[in-house]
Amino acid sequence: MQAFSIKPLLIAMTAAGTLGAATISQAEDPIRIGGIYILSGSAATYGEFAQRGIDLAVEEINADGGILGRDIEMLYEDSQGKASVAIQAARKLVFSEDAAALVGLDSSGVAQGMVPTMPSLQKPLIITHAATPDVTGELCNPFTYRISVNVAQNMKAAAMVAAETNATNWTTIGPDYAFGYQSWEFFGDYLKDINPDVNLMSETNFPRFGAEDFTPFIDRVMDSDAEGVLISVWGGDLVNFIRQANNRGFFDQGLELMFTVGAATEVLSALGDEMPEGVHLSTRYWYEGYDNDLNEHFVSAYMDAYDSPPSYNAQGAYSAIYAYKQAMEAAGTTDGSAVAEALSGMSMEAANGTVTFREGDNQAMVSPNWGVSGPMHSEHGIRTLTNLQIFEGESVARSIEETGCKL
Structure with a gap:
């Protein structure tokens, strides 16, 4: 009678059991998504509102069965408005926390620094706020997407609005980094195309981001020949600017004033009736501006959860999570390259209508x-x-040719 050894069988059974447990464990593990926003300092409300939109989307998706049968787990990091910090946060989220995808970025300067590192991470990033055209332009790459309006888009619209005013001499007050400079550059170019007779003044004003005293810049504009002013100051800086401008009588000068992100509900909520009437305000999404079922649902759910109207940053972040759901389910996997490829050219329905990530x-x-x-x-x-x-x-x-993007 041949001797029978039970040891190989036990080894095989143990290995099979271990593999089965690992497969079950992997299937049950949540899909981790990393969010990188400004969560401290004068612009922290933008990060807070983005978190609100994301958390609302995650709660809804998880209650409906998750993505590919797995729950979403969000992990947040504070960029502090610094590119170096954001890059380290992205690496931590991907390599230490096993994040399958990333969302976020509030600052154009941060985006310019971080986006070139995305191919090395091999994970998709959906930008929900930072507006520099460069990240979907000359810095573009197959892993970086943006779901919100960029500077060039918004400034072409701004120029069309400005061209309908009687202002001829235009100047600007904007933050002393990419967002401020690019806003003025694109606005001026588009406005000149529409009305070659306008005068883009050489006396421009670029206070540092996080400045506490805007009165020298306010006074300088009031003492100039300006008739129209493009103002791209944002966040807590914009709240401070408005209050100081009120104190200086800035809004009594008869100027055509255009605030490029003035209708952010974070800012409007902080200011209340301190925001003057009769000035031009822009936002990437106005919660009462879209008549569709998804917007009605989003606004209602957000109001129920937070007792305040949603901001464009909350809406963009909310939609980004649903974009990942659609892309991951289309790809049938959370693999970074496959999800990034699924996002390319993808259209989705959102609170602000049909959104398409343009191929190219x-x-x-x-x-x-x-x-x-x-x-x-x-x-x-x-x-x-x-x-x-x-x-x-x-x-x-x-x-695509004008953007300079070469994917």
Whole structure:
């Protein structure tokens, strides 16, 4: 009778059991997504509102069965508004925390520094806020997408609004980094194309981001021949700017004033009736501007959860998580390269209508919103937007060739 050894069988059974347990464990592990936002300092409310939108999307998706049968788990890191910090945060999220994908970035300067590192991480990034055209332009790569309006799109819309005013001499007040300079450059170029007779003044104003005293720049504009002013100061800086401008009588000068992100509900909520009436305000999404079922659901769910109207940053972050759900389910995997490829050319329905990540530069075709600050909203405690104009994404987008993107 042949001797029978039970040891190999036990080894085989143990290996099979271990493999089965690992497979089950992997299937049950949550899909981790890393969020990198400014979570401290004068612009921290933007990170806070983005978290709100993301957490709402995650709660809804997980309650509906998750993605590929797995829950989403969010991991957040504070960029501190610094590119070096954001890069380290991205590496930590991918290599130490096993994040399958990334969302975020509030600052154009941070985006310019971080985006070139994305191919080395082999994970997709959806930018939900930072607006520099460079990241879907000359710095573009197959792993970087943007779901929000960029500077070029918004400034073409701004120029179309400005061209309808009587202002001839234009200057700017903007932050002393890419967002401020690029806003003025694109605005001026587009406005000159529409009306060659306008004068783009050489006396421009670029206070540092995080400045506490804007009065020298306010006074300089008031003492100039300016008739129109493009103001791209944002976040907590914009709140401080408005309050100091009120104290200086800036809004009594009869100037045409255009605030490139003035209708961010973070800013409007902080200011209340301190935001003056009758000035041009822009936002990447105005919560009362879209008549569709998804917007009705999003606004209602957000109001129920947070008792305040949603900002464009909350909406963009919310939509980014749903974009990953659609892309991962289309790819049938969370593999970074496969998900990035699935995002290319993908269209999705969102609160602000149909959003398409354009093949060739990965920039979403989305609609800038411009309006004029109106009376206080009786329920929400913020300025309303009157004369609201929603510009079609394709109508204000540059061609692929103009972007400089070469994927």
